[in-house]
Each structure stands twice: as C-alpha cells, then as structure tokens.
Amino acid sequence: MVDVPEEVPELAAHAHATHVVVVGGGIAGLVAARECAKVGLRVTVLEAQDRLGGNVESAEIGGVRVDLGATCWSGRTGAVDALVDELGLADDVVATVDDGEWIAGLPGGAAAPMPADSIAGIPSNPWAEDVRRIIGTSGAWRAYVDRLRPPLTIGQERSLGRLVTHRMGQRVHDLLVAPPSVAGFGIDPDDVDVEVVAPGLSTTFTRGGTLSGAVAQLAAHERPGLRSLRGGVAQIVERLTAHLAELGAELRTGAAVSSLTATGDGLWRVAVDAGHDAADDSAPLDDAHAVIVATDEATARMLLTPLTGISTESASLRRDTVTLVLSPTALDAVARGPVVHVVPGGRAASGLVHESARWGREDAQIVHVWFDRADDAGADRDDADVIAEALAEASALLDAPLDEGDLVAAERRVLPLSRPGSALDQPGIRAEARATPSGVAVVGGWVSGSGLARVVADALAEAERVRRGALWGGGAAATGRSR
Ligand SMILES: Cc1cc2nc3c(=O)[nH]c(=O)nc-3n(C[C@H](O)[C@H](O)[C@H](O)COP(=O)(O)OP(=O)(O)OC[C@H]3O[C@@H](n4cnc5c(N)ncnc54)[C@H](O)[C@@H]3O)c2cc1C
Incomplete structure (x- = not known):
C-alpha cells in the first residue's frame, strides 16, 4: 500500500478551494491554466474572442485545413516537443522537407538564396560567392574588417544590429541581417538581442574575437530544426482545451476582462466586459486567489497599468x-x-x-x-x-x-x-506585476519573447511559480517574493 502523507487530503481540499483566473486563452494562457488545473486548483480561463488559441488557429479553406497564425515551432527549448508528446500528438510531428530561405527586395529588385553558412543572416565568410552576390565586393571588403578589428569583450554590445554594423558594415546589416529579423519579429535588428536570435554567439565571439569566426564555429554544430503537426499546429489548442475540461477547469469565451482590482483581503476581483454577449448568462465570477494575465501586450498593459508603474505604451x-x-x-x-x-x-x-x-x-x-x-x-x-x-x-x-x-x-x-523578447525589451515588467498586492503573474509572447518554443517554456515556469504559491501559502511564493 502506498503511504499517503497526512497533509495530502488537506492540501487537495486547499487546492480545490483556491481559485486561479487566467485572463487570455492563447497558447500561453492554456498551458499555464493546465499546469494549475493539474494539481487540483480551481481554474477559470477568460477569453475575449469566441474561440480559444489566440494566434494559434486553423480553419478549413478551399477544402483543406490550414493554420492561419503559427504554423510550426522551434525545437530550441524542447518545451513544445514535450507538450506535444504529453498531449498524444507525437506521431503527427513532421520535419521540414525543404528549409531553404531566400532574400527578396534586394537593390534592383533582385532576389537570392540566404547564404548557406550564416546565422541570423550573419555570414561566416564574407567572400563566399552566395554572400558577395548579395552585398557586392565593396560590402565583402567592409565585412572582412571584422577579421582585422580588435576583439570586442562580452557584454559590450547586445544589440544584434549594432554589433553587425560595427563589425561587418551597413550592407551586411541591411541586406542580410535585417530581412530575417523583420520577417520573424517585424522589427529592426538594432532592437533584437543577439543572444535571443543566436544563442551562444556572443560568448563564442568574445572567445574567438571575430563575428564571422563565431558564426563559422556555431554553424558547424547542428541546430534544432523546425517541426509542425500533420493536421495543423492548432491541434495543440484542441487537446489542451479538452484536457482542461477533463480536469474540471472552466473555459469562458466571449469574456473580455476589463479590469483587475485587489479586494484588500488577498483576493482579486476580475471584471468582465459587461457589454460582451457570450458572458452574459454565465454565473457571476468568484474572486480569485491568483491571477495570470496571458493576453497580448496592449491588453496586458491596460490591465496592469493601474496596478503598477508600467506604461501603457505597447511595442507590439x-x-x-x-x-x-x-x-x-x-x-x-x-x-x-x-x-x-x-x-x-x-x-x-x-x-x-x-x-x-x-x-x-x-x-x-x-x-x-x-x-x-x-x-x-x-x-x-x-x-x-x-x-x-x-x-x-x-x-x-x-x-x-x-x-x-x-x-x-x-x-x-x-x-x-510580439517582439523577440530580451533584456532589451521588457525590463522589470514581471517584477512590477509580482510586487502588486497578492501578485499578478504575466505570461505570453510579449514577456517571454515571440515564438511557441519560448512562450510555452516560459508559461510552464511561471505557472509552476503560481501553483507553488497557491498551494503552499498566500500569494507570496506565487509572486516570487521571499517570505
Ligand atoms: C502571423 C503570425 C505567425 C506566427 N507564426 C509562428 C510560427 O510559425 N511559429 C512560432 O513559434 N511562432 C509563431 N508566431 C508567434 C506565436 O504565434 C506567438 O508567440 C504565440 O502564439 C503567442 O501566444 P500568446 O498566448 O502569448 O498570445 P496570443 O496568442 O495573442 O493570445 C492572447 C489571448 O488573449 C486574449 N485576450 C486579449 N484581450 C483579452 C481580454 N481583455 N480578456 C480576455 N482575453 C483577452 C486574445 O483574444 C488571445 O486569445 C506567429 C505569430 C503571428 C502573429
């Protein structure tokens, strides 16, 4: 017979009586909600739209099922692979059959394949034929200066764009590095943390002294590829939703949250937009012991600004x-x-x-x-x-x-x-949210950095913090403050 520790029934009852409200039913909110529901916490997910999934959505168009937002994930953090496995979808995982990348809109309207030996567009050899075709001979000479310059020490330059311009010149920045940065994140590489798009590059660069040399070293190692699901990535949302329902979580769609108010006795009052139709006949929402904000950036700032010092200005x-x-x-x-x-x-x-x-x-x-x-x-x-x-x-x-x-x-x-996410982007947002009375947890692409791999890994970690706090006392552990 298995020994059940004395405190387990009490803990289970406590979990069941502890109400966690998750605002936003995108992938971050669903993953965080499921982690909380798994340990028996009472979970309510409030989603403004009439469907769950946020940026992960599929539809049948022209007789075929297609993903309309996110279509794949990177194996970088391993978090999505583990989730897909847990949800019973591992047999449907597919790898790319063609991972070729091109750059279009080059001077004169030309297009060319992305250089084979490059990371985030940074070439390992400025003189390679596929690099010179894009940046020209003068661009290659300027890029070669990287090999002649004194090394830069670690931590001096975290901006991908500024690092590349300094070491390899404007043409590498504009024609090779900016296109994938804008395609991936919609922003100039100057606003991207080099460590986010090319993990390990700054350390290797500092060790070796040249940027192209660091790229050559890293490119020699196999990097995690992209994966997708036969039948669409949106199946992850379907399975998460089904599992949440099995765990007893309440999923309300058409429920746009308009404000969060601390009641003064350690609870949160969560106001749902009264004008919204689908929420009208729902039971009144009980106050929450913990709140996880899992919306897009603009909405999260709207909810958090009255509680914290963070600005309403959204970078998304x-x-x-x-x-x-x-x-x-x-x-x-x-x-x-x-x-x-x-x-x-x-x-x-x-x-x-x-x-x-x-x-x-x-x-x-x-x-x-x-x-x-x-x-x-x-x-x-x-x-x-x-x-x-x-x-x-x-x-x-x-x-x-x-x-x-x-x-x-x-x-x-x-x-x-969302932006790629890094120390360049969102300093202190989480700390401010956690410092509110009872603490609010924040998850989602705008704090973790865009991309399912980062969003899922981060939502898991943050949910673990919330559920520990909810189970072991007050909001203090949930908020990450020491008790
Ligand atoms: C076009 C596009 C393609 C992409 N392709 C990929 C890809 O192929 N691979 C990849 O890894 N990443 C991709 N991404 C990025 C990835 O989709 C996101 O990083 C991720 O889906 C973000 O999830 P999230 O839960 O943080 O946010 P969201 O998906 O934005 O979810 C937030 C949810 O909050 C809800 N909400 C907002 N306001 C309220 C409110 N007041 N009350 C209640 N609910 C509210 C929203 O309706 C939404 O459902 C892509 C992004 C876009 C835009």
Missing part, C-alpha cells in the same frame, strides 16, 4: 496575414523559397512562406504572405484588397506568374506580433 505590431490556397499546379515551376524574407522597404510585404513546399504537403498549394503594420494601421482595409495585394506579392516574391484564376480560397487575419 500588428501582423496582417493572408493565407492563400492556390490551384495545385500554380507553383509547379517555382525555384525560390519556401521561405522568402524581404529587405525592409524593398516590397509591400514583409515576408512569405510557401507552406506546402516547406512541409512536403501534397493536398494543396498553400502560401502565407504577411504585412506588418504599426498599431492598427491598415487593419480596417477591405479583406478583398489585402488578399489581392497578397496574391500580387506572392507572385513577385516567388517569381511565379499568379493571377486571380490561380486562387482557390484565401483567409486574412490581423494578429498581434
């Missing part, structure tokens, strides 16, 4: 994304891609992924094209106009003659795009 962009399903033969002759980055300002679109070519999908030709916009600029444009623009951009970026006759179906989404 809107990514206007169009998914095109094209006739099966429309892209037969395409030689570019499947990923095409764009030199900033070189074209209207910021980037493209030829999804079906990337994963070897044979049931349809699927292309995602995206446009980055500050705040909501352009969000009110007509879907038909943006879809027509996306088709024209796909044609130009893939160098394939596409017209309306090739279009089977299309779907547009305007989604919040």
Whole structure:
C-alpha cells in the first residue's frame, strides 16, 4: 500500500478551494491554466474572442485545413516537443522537407538564396560567392574588417544590429541581417538581442574575437530544426482545451476582462466586459486567489497599468496575414523559397512562406504572405484588397506568374506580433506585476519573447511559480517574493 502523507487530503481540499483566473486563452494562457488545473486548483480561463488559441488557429479553406497564425515551432527549448508528446500528438510531428530561405527586395529588385553558412543572416565568410552576390565586393571588403578589428569583450554590445554594423558594415546589416529579423519579429535588428536570435554567439565571439569566426564555429554544430503537426499546429489548442475540461477547469469565451482590482483581503476581483454577449448568462465570477494575465501586450498593459508603474505604451505590431490556397499546379515551376524574407522597404510585404513546399504537403498549394503594420494601421482595409495585394506579392516574391484564376480560397487575419523578447525589451515588467498586492503573474509572447518554443517554456515556469504559491501559502511564493 502506498503511504499517503497526512497533509495530502488537506492540501487537495486547499487546492480545490483556491481559485486561479487566467485572463487570455492563447497558447500561453492554456498551458499555464493546465499546469494549475493539474494539481487540483480551481481554474477559470477568460477569453475575449469566441474561440480559444489566440494566434494559434486553423480553419478549413478551399477544402483543406490550414493554420492561419503559427504554423510550426522551434525545437530550441524542447518545451513544445514535450507538450506535444504529453498531449498524444507525437506521431503527427513532421520535419521540414525543404528549409531553404531566400532574400527578396534586394537593390534592383533582385532576389537570392540566404547564404548557406550564416546565422541570423550573419555570414561566416564574407567572400563566399552566395554572400558577395548579395552585398557586392565593396560590402565583402567592409565585412572582412571584422577579421582585422580588435576583439570586442562580452557584454559590450547586445544589440544584434549594432554589433553587425560595427563589425561587418551597413550592407551586411541591411541586406542580410535585417530581412530575417523583420520577417520573424517585424522589427529592426538594432532592437533584437543577439543572444535571443543566436544563442551562444556572443560568448563564442568574445572567445574567438571575430563575428564571422563565431558564426563559422556555431554553424558547424547542428541546430534544432523546425517541426509542425500533420493536421495543423492548432491541434495543440484542441487537446489542451479538452484536457482542461477533463480536469474540471472552466473555459469562458466571449469574456473580455476589463479590469483587475485587489479586494484588500488577498483576493482579486476580475471584471468582465459587461457589454460582451457570450458572458452574459454565465454565473457571476468568484474572486480569485491568483491571477495570470496571458493576453497580448496592449491588453496586458491596460490591465496592469493601474496596478503598477508600467506604461501603457505597447511595442507590439500588428501582423496582417493572408493565407492563400492556390490551384495545385500554380507553383509547379517555382525555384525560390519556401521561405522568402524581404529587405525592409524593398516590397509591400514583409515576408512569405510557401507552406506546402516547406512541409512536403501534397493536398494543396498553400502560401502565407504577411504585412506588418504599426498599431492598427491598415487593419480596417477591405479583406478583398489585402488578399489581392497578397496574391500580387506572392507572385513577385516567388517569381511565379499568379493571377486571380490561380486562387482557390484565401483567409486574412490581423494578429498581434510580439517582439523577440530580451533584456532589451521588457525590463522589470514581471517584477512590477509580482510586487502588486497578492501578485499578478504575466505570461505570453510579449514577456517571454515571440515564438511557441519560448512562450510555452516560459508559461510552464511561471505557472509552476503560481501553483507553488497557491498551494503552499498566500500569494507570496506565487509572486516570487521571499517570505
Ligand atoms: C502571423 C503570425 C505567425 C506566427 N507564426 C509562428 C510560427 O510559425 N511559429 C512560432 O513559434 N511562432 C509563431 N508566431 C508567434 C506565436 O504565434 C506567438 O508567440 C504565440 O502564439 C503567442 O501566444 P500568446 O498566448 O502569448 O498570445 P496570443 O496568442 O495573442 O493570445 C492572447 C489571448 O488573449 C486574449 N485576450 C486579449 N484581450 C483579452 C481580454 N481583455 N480578456 C480576455 N482575453 C483577452 C486574445 O483574444 C488571445 O486569445 C506567429 C505569430 C503571428 C502573429
């Protein structure tokens, strides 16, 4: 017989009586909610939209199921792989069949493959043919100065863009490093922490003294690849949702949270937008012992500003994304891609992924094209106009003659795009939230850095902190403050 420690029944009852409210049902919120529900905490997820998943969404368009937001994950943290395994989806994991990357919008409208030996666009050999084709001979000479300059010591420059410009010059910055940075995060490489996009690069660089040498060393090691799911990444959301329901969590959609108020006795009052329809006939929401804010950046700041000193100014962009399903033969002759980055300002679109070519999908030709916009600029444009623009951009970026006759179906989404996340971005946000009475936990791409691998790993860690605090007393451990 297994010995049950005396305090276990008491602990289980305490867990059940402890109410955790998760604001936002994107992947971060669902993962955090599930971690709390797993140990028996009473969990309520409040989601503003009428569906869960946030940026992870799939739909059937043109007779095929396609992901409209996130389509894959990086194996970098291992967190998504472990989650997928736990959710019983491991057999459906697929790897890329073609991971080629191109850069378009080069001077004169040219396009070229991303240099083979490069990391985040930084070349290991400025004189390589595939590098010179993009930056020219004068650019290669300037990049070569990296080999002649005195070494920079660790910690002196964390900005990817400034480091590259200093060591290798403006052409490497503009034509090689900016395109993947803008495609991935919608921002200039000057605002990207080198450690976030190229883990280990600064240490290797400091040790060896040259940036190109550090890239050569790191590129020699195998890096974690990208993975996706046969049937779509959105299955992760479906499984998480089902598991949360099994664990007894309450999932409310159409419930937009408008404010959080500390009641003064260690609880939180969570106000749900009264004007919102689906929440109207729901039971009143009990006050919460712990709150996890898992929304996009602008909403999180709106909720946290009255409680903390953080500003309401959001650094996130809107990514206007169009998914095109094209006739099966429309892209037969395409030689570019499947990923095409764009030199900033070189074209209207910021980037493209030829999804079906990337994963070897044979049931349809699927292309995602995206446009980055500050705040909501352009969000009110007509879907038909943006879809027509996306088709024209796909044609130009893939160098394939596409017209309306090739279009089977299309779907547009305007989604919040978080920055890559680093010490350059969000100093102290979490500390401020935790310092509120009872402490608020914050998860999501805008604090962890964009990308499912980071978002999931971070939400797991933060949820562990919350549930420890909820189980072992007050909000103190949940808030990360020492008791
Ligand atoms: C077009 C696009 C493509 C991407 N592709 C990839 C990819 O292929 N691979 C990858 O790893 N990453 C990708 N990303 C990034 C990745 O999708 C995100 O980092 C991740 O999904 C963010 O999850 P989240 O839970 O933090 O935020 P979100 O998904 O934004 O979820 C936040 C949730 O909060 C809800 N909410 C907002 N306000 C309220 C409120 N007041 N009350 C209640 N709920 C509220 C929202 O409706 C939403 O459901 C992509 C991002 C975009 C925009």
